[in-house]
Amino acid sequence: xxxxxxxxxxxxxxxxxxxxxxxxxxxxxxxxxxxxxxxxxxxxxxxxxxxxxxxxxxxxxxxxxxxxxxxxxxxxxxxxxxxxxxxxxxxxxxxxxxxxxxxxxxxxxxxxxxxxxxxxxxxxxxxxxxxxxxxxxxxxxxxxxxxxxxxxxxxxxxxxxxxxxxxxxxxxxxxxxxxxxxxxxxxxxxxxxxxxxxxxxxxxxxxxxxxxxxxxxxxxxxxxxxxxxxxxxxxxxxxxxxxxxxxxxxxxxxxxxxxxxxxxxxxxxxxxxxxxxxxxxxxxxxxxxxxxxxxxxxxxxxxxxxxxxxxxxxxxxxxxxxxxxxxxxxxxxxxxxxxxxxxxxxxxxxxxxxxxxxxxxxxxxxxxxxxxxxxxxxxxxxxxx
Amino acid sequence: xxxxxxxxxxxxxxxxxxxxxxxxxxxxxxxxxxxxxxxxxxxxxxxxxxxxxxxxxxxxxxxxxxxxxxxxxxxxxxxxxxxxxxxxxxxxxxxxxxxxxxxxxxxxxxxxxxxxxxxxxxxxxxxxxxxxxxxxxxxxxxxxxxxxxxxxxxxxxxxxxxxxxxxxxxxxxxxxxxxxxxxxxxxxxxxxxxxxxxxxxxxxxxxxxxxxxxxxxxxxxxxxxxxxxxxxxxxxxxxxxxxxxxxxxxxxxxxxxxxxxxxxxxxxxxxxxxxxxxxxxxxxxxxxxxxxxxxxxxxxxxxxxxxxxxxxxxxxxxxxxxxxxxxxxxxxxxxxxxxxxxxxxxxxxxxxxxxxxxxxxxxxxxxxxxxxxxxxxxxxxxxx
Numbered sequence: 001x002x003x004x005x006x007x008x009x010x011x012x013x014x015x016x017x018x019x020x021x022x023x024x025x026x027x028x029x030x031x032x033x034x035x036x037x038x039x040x041x042x043x044x045x046x047x048x049x050x051x052x053x054x055x056x057x058x059x060x061x062x063x064x065x066x067x068x069x070x071x072x073x074x075x076x077x078x079x080x081x082x083x084x085x086x087x088x089x090x091x092x093x094x095x096x097x098x099x100x101x102x103x104x105x106x107x108x109x110x111x112x113x114x115x116x117x118x119x120x121x122x123x124x125x126x127x128x129x130x131x132x133x134x135x136x137x138x139x140x141x142x143x144x145x146x147x148x149x150x151x152x153x154x155x156x157x158x159x160x161x162x163x164x165x166x167x168x169x170x171x172x173x174x175x176x177x178x179x180x181x182x183x184x185x186x187x188x189x190x191x192x193x194x195x196x197x198x199x200x201x202x203x204x205x206x207x208x209x210x211x212x213x214x215x216x217x218x219x220x221x222x223x224x225x226x227x228x229x230x231x232x233x234x235x236x237x238x239x240x241x242x243x244x245x246x247x248x249x250x251x252x253x254x255x256x257x258x259x260x261x262x263x264x265x266x267x268x269x270x271x272x273x274x275x276x277x278x279x280x281x282x283x284x285x286x287x288x289x290x291x292x293x294x295x296x297x298x299x300x301x302x303x304x305x306x307x308x309x310x311x312x313x314x315x316x317x318x319x320x321x322x323x324x325x326x327x328x329x330x331x332x333x334x335x336x337x338x339x340x341x342x343x344x345x346x347x348x349x350x351x352x353x354x355x356x357x358x359x360x361x362x363x364x365x366x367x368x369x370x371x372x373x374x375x376x377x378x379x380x381x382x383x384x385x
Numbered sequence: 386x387x388x389x390x391x392x393x394x395x396x397x398x399x400x401x402x403x404x405x406x407x408x409x410x411x412x413x414x415x416x417x418x419x420x421x422x423x424x425x426x427x428x429x430x431x432x433x434x435x436x437x438x439x440x441x442x443x444x445x446x447x448x449x450x451x452x453x454x455x456x457x458x459x460x461x462x463x464x465x466x467x468x469x470x471x472x473x474x475x476x477x478x479x480x481x482x483x484x485x486x487x488x489x490x491x492x493x494x495x496x497x498x499x500x501x502x503x504x505x506x507x508x509x510x511x512x513x514x515x516x517x518x519x520x521x522x523x524x525x526x527x528x529x530x531x532x533x534x535x536x537x538x539x540x541x542x543x544x545x546x547x548x549x550x551x552x553x554x555x556x557x558x559x560x561x562x563x564x565x566x567x568x569x570x571x572x573x574x575x576x577x578x579x580x581x582x583x584x585x586x587x588x589x590x591x592x593x594x595x596x597x598x599x600x601x602x603x604x605x606x607x608x609x610x611x612x613x614x615x616x617x618x619x620x621x622x623x624x625x626x627x628x629x630x631x632x633x634x635x636x637x638x639x640x641x642x643x644x645x646x647x648x649x650x651x652x653x654x655x656x657x658x659x660x661x662x663x664x665x666x667x668x669x670x671x672x673x674x675x676x677x678x679x680x681x682x683x684x685x686x687x688x689x690x691x692x693x694x695x696x697x698x699x700x701x702x703x704x705x706x707x708x709x710x711x712x713x714x715x716x717x718x719x720x721x722x723x724x725x726x727x728x729x730x731x732x733x734x735x736x737x738x739x740x741x742x743x744x745x746x747x748x749x750x751x752x753x754x755x756x757x758x759x760x761x762x763x764x765x766x767x768x769x
Contacts, residue, residue, distance in 0.1 A: 041500065041501065041502050042501060042502060042503060044500070044501075048499075048500070048501045051499070051501055051503075051504050052501060052503055052504070055503045055504055055507050056503070058507075204405070205405050205408060205409050205412075206409075207409040207412060207413055208408075208409060208412055211412070211416065217750075217751075218743075218747060220750070221746060221747040221749075221750035221751065222707070222742075222743045222746045222747055222750075223707040223708065223710040223721070223746055224707075225710045225711065225713065225721055225725075226710065226721065226725060226739060226742050226743050226746065229721075229725050229729075229735075229739055229742075230739045230743070233729065233735035233739065234427075234735055234736060234739060236430075237426070237427045237430045237431060237735065237736065238423045238426055238427055239426060314517075318518075318519040318520070319519070321519040321521040321522060322521060322711070324521075324714070325713065325714070332519065332521060332522055332525075336525060336529075339529075347534055350526075350529045350530040350533075350534070351526075351530040354522060354525060354526040354529070354530050357522055358518045358522055358526070361517065361518050361519055361522065362514070362517045362518055365516075365517035365518075366513065366517045369517070
């Protein structure tokens with residue numbers, strides 16, 4: 001009705017009013033079942049479908065050659081590199097098998113390697129004891145790990161002629177056990193040092209706090225390699241020539257200082273999360289400064305930052321590879337030098353060695369990160385309720 | 386005022402303030418004695434070994450060659466010049482690594498958030514595989530296991546855009562700017578200025594999608610108006626090697642790839658955490674207001690996520706710059722390899738060389754944290 005003003009339309013009954021309820025709609029075609037879920041998830045819309053197809057294509061292109069290289073075409077046993085050099089041969093696992101003792105112990109004298117095994121076994125037992133949250137006597141374990149174990153392992157590895165253990169020069173040390181040694185020293189030293197530095201940085205004494213903050217920021221601001229260089233070339237200059245530290249001790253000092261600066265920042269985060277009332281409550285109970293820290297503050301602060309601490313350990317473990325720059329034969333360095341052995345050298349040796357090393361580091365770092373997730377979840381259980 | 390007890394004034398050493406001062410004096414004294422002893426020892430040791438104790442060695446002739454130099458350098462240049470060559474090489478590798486890490490990191494991070502199961506799992510595998518393996522191992526892998534066994538130039542891999550990959554490195558077309566190219570540069574600057582002005586004055590918002598077109602259009606227009614002064618020199622196989630074009634050393638390619646892909650794994654995790662930290666209610670509220678998904682992401686989720694992402698991203702960038710020092714392991718002539726390696730070995734001036742090297746990295750770190758503090762002050766959430 002053109003031209004007719006709307007307001008002029010008289011109010012009248014609606015043209016149609018439904019009397020019966022509308023019939024129920026049929027369920028959507030892909031509502032239920034596994035296939036429906038897959039369809040929705042992987043092919044919901046053209047963009048998603050394209051990405052799924054691209055991902056599957058990538059998988060199809062990359063996986064078969066990878067499996068062929070790693071498993072089907074791999075050389076599993078061979079006396080030397082002859083078979084591995086054959087065209088079309090895959091990973092040369094025989095090389096790894098033959099070099100495994102070297103990867104594990106470096107040039108440590110073969111007759112004395114039980115000492116390394118024993119040290120590692122003690123260490124592993126203590127670590128399991130420490131990490132198992134419900135184990136009894138974990139305080140004792142911590143004491144053993146942080147105080148008794150370093151002395152014991154020094155005596156075992158370096159030697160104690162008075163106990164009938166001949167001295168083994170650290171030039172001969174190498175391989176996985178040196179990597180673990182560097183990591184353990186870093187961990188054992190960095191936690192107490194880091195806590196001290198963090199407490200110092202939060203101290204109300206301005207000089208102390210400035211000194212700690214300066215140290216932490218300086219170390220965190222430079223690459224680890226330069227710290228190692230410094231430890232290697234400058235430490236011998238700081239002391240009289242006769243006292244110059246051992247070739248292996250120098251990078252260990254560098255690693256310990258480097259790791260403690262990072263640890264200090266993690267611990268500081270935990271300290272900052274403690275409400276002031278905790279300090280005041282302890283004071284009201286008449287606790288002095290040290291017992292307050294030991295029984296009230298640190299247990300809470302450290303628990304808060306266990307994931308951060310473990311992450312620092314992971315970073316430290318990966319960074320142990322850098323000690324190769326000052327001539328230490330850590331695990332990666334032994335792999336890197338073994339692949340140049342003319343008996344085995346071949347086109348696939350480098351890749352094989354590196355894949356093996358990558359697996360080793362991956363297993364360690366990945367399990368550490370899973371452990372930290374597990375602890376995190378367990379500690380937040382109280383908050384979840 | 387000293388605290389008092391019922392039995393008269395307490396001895397002054399019970400006053401916490403005075404105690405603090407005593408402790409600090411003792412601390413400074415101890416530190417001073419240790420430092421003094423160390424310096425005396427170091428000087429004596431260095432002089433006994435005939436090592437220079439000042440910075441004059443920087444003016445001596447270096448006498449070694451560097452296979453990648455961004456500024457003129459030869460074996461007759463000074464150690465000081467070698468330092469700048471190394472510094473610039475570090476900057477070059479770090480800059481390209483940062484770009485690669487950011488692009489790949491954001492892509493993987495977004496992929497991890499994808500609702501598509503297979504895409505999310507792919508991204509997860511990437512992140513877990515790369516961040517749980519030491520960077521040094523990855524660099525050695527790229528260099529020794531991927532780039533070194535490549536075929537000789539005659540059997541190069543042919544890549545798109547006229548690039549060739551072989552065991553001598555990556556050969557790419559070279560940009561050559563002819564006469565009149567300065568107009569393109571001017572156009573870029575003008576367009577950038579306009580864009581900044583538009584943003585600052587708020588005109589950009591009203592002009593909507595106009596100014597991005599301007600940003601690209603102006604340089605392109607200048608390119609044609611100036612008579613197409615930019616051309617490419619494509620590398621060509623001559624004899625046993627390529628000539629023409631840019632040659633990227635295998636060490637450089639390995640370093641940039643390794644650094645970029647490794648850091649990308651960390652950036653991906655940061656991006657994911659940042660986006661997941663934006664409460665769901667935010668996007669639900671945006672949907673309730675009738676914003677489309679694109680608008681929700683652009684105006685609600687991304688700005689809040691970036692506030693979380695940026696500080697963490699900066700620390701990853703700093704890590705990448707510091708990690709570029711691993712170049713020394715694969716022989717890329719960066720600051721550490723040239724200066725803390727060759728120069729240190731030739732001059733023996735360990736203290737000075739390491740001091741300078743550390744100072745460079747420290748200056749970069751401090752500058753970045755300064756910039757980050759400014760950013761935080763500008764963009765931190767203002768709460769009542």
